[in-house]
Amino acid sequence: MTTTSERLLSVAPSPAFWVAVIAYTAAAAALLVVLGGHTKLRPLALALVGLAFVAHGADIGWRGTQHVHPAQSVREALGLLSFIITGGYLLASTRYRLTLGGAAVMPVSLVLLVVARLTPAGTAPEDLSTLGRIHISLATLGVGVFALASALSAIYLVEERALRRKRFDTLAFKDKGAPLEALDRLSHRLIWVGFPIFTVALVLGAIWVSKLGESLDRPEYPLAAVTWIFYAALLVVRQVYGWRGRRAARLTLAGFAAALLVLFIYLVRRMAG
């Protein structure tokens, strides 16, 4: 481990990072206030999300100038992942009213960003090959898309539950969020987008590991495969048996939980060295 890599891994967060943290917090709070009935604040809340997104992007860019690649480690990838999630949320909210979803997604983005920047850097392999970088980039992108699909599925489940149980006085009902059919369809499309990316990432990962000569018996490898199997199964049952709605949403969330577990194990392993 050279001193250079030590320095690279422990680049301090930029001012933009702190702006993003404050904007994420404010956006989450504003979205909660909007949910509480102050609908006039909706544009302000979305503007705050936009600000968080821009600041977050600026932070990633700034790290780039310090030679910290967004896909050079799991820690960096987490920051990129939450950036993708926020961007996806912004994109979706141009079409639908996703106040409830935003109130759920913003804290997730915030936590991911903080974890990515403020956890101890630990030690990382210095010789990150191009193959490794592509693997991490694609895996992050794939998981980011799955994360968005999962967020939509989670909103679907909450809204569906309120509607089915006729909880007409709950927030989920009053918020008049995106219609169920649209949530279901959008989530499905996102999985179609994320699945091939994730598949390639998985294959490259396997090649990378075998090139490094490491053994395949670490728990994250089968878990990553489990994620892949979940989503593959989802696409099959949806296409062949017409599964949709509740069951599809649950399967989406299950797949994402497995993906999160993989990320978590990676992170712990890196921090532990």
Add this chain to the structure above:
Amino acid sequence: MSELFVVGISWRTAPVAVREKLAFRDEELTGTLQAMTAGLPVAEALLVSTCNRVEVYGVAKPGSDATGPVRAFLATQRGLAPADVADVLYDHRGSAAVRHVFSVASALDSLVLGEAQILGQLKAAYGVASGAGTSGPLLARCLERAFGVAKRVRTETAIARGAANVSTVAVDLAKRVFGNLEGKHVLVVGAGKMSTLAARHLYASGAQRIVVTNRSPEKAETLAAEIDGIARPWAELERLLVDADVVISSTGAREPILTRTLFKRVTKARRWRQLVVIDIAVPRDAEPAIGEFDGVYVFDIDDLEKVVAANLAERAKAAEHAGRIVEHEAGQFEHWLRTQGVVPTIRALRDRFARVAERELQKTLDQLARKEHTPAQQREVVQRLVQLVINKLLHQPTTALREAPPDEAGMRAEILCQLFDLSPVEPAESAEPDEPREPPQALDRVAATPASPERKAAT
């Protein structure tokens, strides 16, 4: 000054049995309005006649009270004795009338708070009054402001949010699932009145196709013809359910029709596509258990009523905020009204002054143009001009003040002092009418010795 007034009857004061007696048909409005402005001390008038209210909004002729005659007029027009409807008719004048008009336009006075029809009805009534030539500047301003207030109330408060009747709630619930109903297929099971209404609402919201099925094919045909739908035989029910997106059920059957066993087959054949079942029949047509199938959402009449009640409660909460907006806007309108009263006076005063000054100035310029003047002469001419203008302007008020009847002289003098910010120094010395002779003399002296006006003023 002419004053706004309201005379009317509404659901608040009278049952429909009384309201209907006072109602006017559309084609009667113009004649009634014209009769009102021709025969009563009414300068401007508008008549709005809906199922929930019959009201006259008008402007009384200056100095007269119009509400009494209008009350009597409304009764006699409908062949009733004025005394019979005295208790159910109400009237408002001035600021109360403005508040009333604003509240009505904002649907705060409506049976269903925040409903949208009244605004359209008011606009139509205003159109009729304009056409009849009975709407004048004051009424026009008041109504236009009322429409603005109504818009503000609708956008700034939750008064119009949330469906307020069962069939719109049905549409609302379907939209929760499908977003928009374009291209969706609606199946009406049974031919009840409520299902007709709900089907119409769904169709108006963009639903593509309405299929009606009923045990008796004739009834299905009739209903289908009524709502531009297609009638299908009862035997096809299962297949129709597979094709539908929204089902409205209101049969008179004693036993459930949309049963669990039926839906087990139907949902599978649909591949669990979302299906909204609105069951407004009592006893219910749908077994509650079908709501457990994936993608099936069942709402019975109680659910719909519950949503309506919740929405109305929300509207009632918003009414308070809306009331504050109306109050504020009415205050602003009254302020405008007050300033509007003095504007013509101000304009006339300025015109008069300008005319006098213009005339004298022209004379002086002519005089200067006729022959050469030395600077000293020019100065004298200008001084004389100023003096002349002042004298001319003050002549009329001075005379009016001097010749005022004794009981008014004091008041006029006081108003003058206020308007010109005067503080007469010797009011006690001579309160006699010949006292005002003083100012012209003083002015003469000022004109004679213009170089020291301050000293003169001090003496």
